[in-house]
Amino acid sequence: MQQHIEQLFHRYQQCFVQGIQGEADLETVAGFFAESFITAWPGGVMTGNNDDQLRGVMGKGFEHYRAMGMRDMAVDHVAVHPIDPMHCVASVAWASTFERSGEAARVVRFTVHYLIQLREGSARIFGWIAGDEEAELRAQGIMS
Template sequence: MISKTDAETFFKTYEKVYRDAIAGNVNLNDVAGNYSTGFVSVTPAGVMVGENGQQLKDIMKKGFEAYRAMGSKKMTCKEVSVTPIDQDHCVAKVQWSGEYERKDKSPVTIDFEVDYLLERRDGSLKVFGWIAGDEQAEFKKHGLA
């Protein structure tokens, strides 16, 4: 089984990679290293499937650039809970806290959660999917988009 401790360790590493990326120090190989060979993304905008490779790296690079442009400063993993699926798969519910700076320089913190589908592959945890709320609506609500 994937333990809570294993998932917390994984998401602390994920958090560091994310923080580096929004600081402009993105290592796309590190970003891609968190994901399985294929994945599914479920958001209010729809369901998307993809493969880990150059296309994922390009999408992630553009995403981090967009986050920086709208004022993203820091992302913190606050809490992780784990629901096992089987020996090598689980759902990890992650509580995130994002710190942003609006155009007028005022700070805002947005707390949100994402459900990640994790698998243990070759001894390492990898994301093979995620289910997230409407981040664009939250950004608009808080004057960021």
């Protein structure tokens, strides 16, 4: 299970970096997610479907990060917590690099907890729980 999940997030990282470079393949990115999902963050809880609306939100997200100066996103560590043979929580430590004109590069670290299902030989994300990323970006002077 650990190997499947680590591979999933390393492929996701590659697609994310393409997205912030303006070369997003939204179909491939959407392929990391199950047909439906749940997400929780300080602003609330939301459910959604893997559809055109999700692809639109992902595209806007890449544009938003790029506009803030994000230049790289890397997996620092993946901790897999099995629930049963088909499900786990993957705690992924990310390091995002921001570079803006005239400023030194800054690395912001954060962890997201993903709900993963292994089905038919592949791993899919069906949920994620994120902390207050915006607060950390404000503390680092990246967002106001």
